[in-house]
Amino acid sequence: MTTVDVTRKIRRSAVVAGLGLALQLAAALHWTPATFILSAAIGLPLVIAGGAMFLAAVWRNMRDKGAL
């Protein structure tokens, strides 16, 4: 995996995590039972997915470089 690939994947993970945070921010600004559920059911999983994508990208990069 090249540096360009890793950077692209890290950016992608940042976008996903950022979307999760943005959704939670929107819900916090307009706080209703429905937006709270959206925040918990979509916002939090997006943040977790972003983190997982980041860790997967770093792990693959380290594996390819024989650093594991």
Place this chain on the structure above:
Amino acid sequence: MLPLQLIVALVCGLAIVALLFWGAKLLAGQTIGRVVLLVGVVALPLLLSVGNISYGIHQSSTTAFCLSCHEMRSYGKSLFADSRQALAAVHYQNRLVDRETVCYSCHKDYAMFGDVTAKLNGLRHVWAHYVAGVPKKIALYRPYPNSNCLHCHDDMRRFVEGAAHRPILGALYAGTTSCLSCHRSAHDMAKVEAGDLWQAQ
């Protein structure tokens, strides 16, 4: 709207993630940069989300949250019913339960999974409010359990030594006789409809 501190924290988290998006190329090439990315893209958003959701769960137990659905407004008014018999009014007006969480105090089941059950029931309420439609007559999912009353009244002297309670204490503890078989009025909706409300001076 949630507290300003929480909103500021979310905005800062979002700004940090955006900064790291633009600086990813530079940071990915250095060890310290990769640690910064790990903290900024994984740890910080996760920490903020957990804080946000746990605050939201706490907020979802408040009286204001329950009454934010219009179907519950009349039940909210029943807390102010000018009644010395209706349970909701008596408990609220005499501060027998925390006014901030009055609905939750009486309508959540206690014991190990009481909170979880209450939150799952809350999801059913939200589903009914937005999707399935609210039934014409709002009713509990199951008969009101004595254990909810006994959570507070269990060994209360006035309860244990009450002349009406003493002969049936065993049945009340066993749940074979409902507290509501004598204390019939939980929410005095007739007084709400009549506008007969009490307000502290």
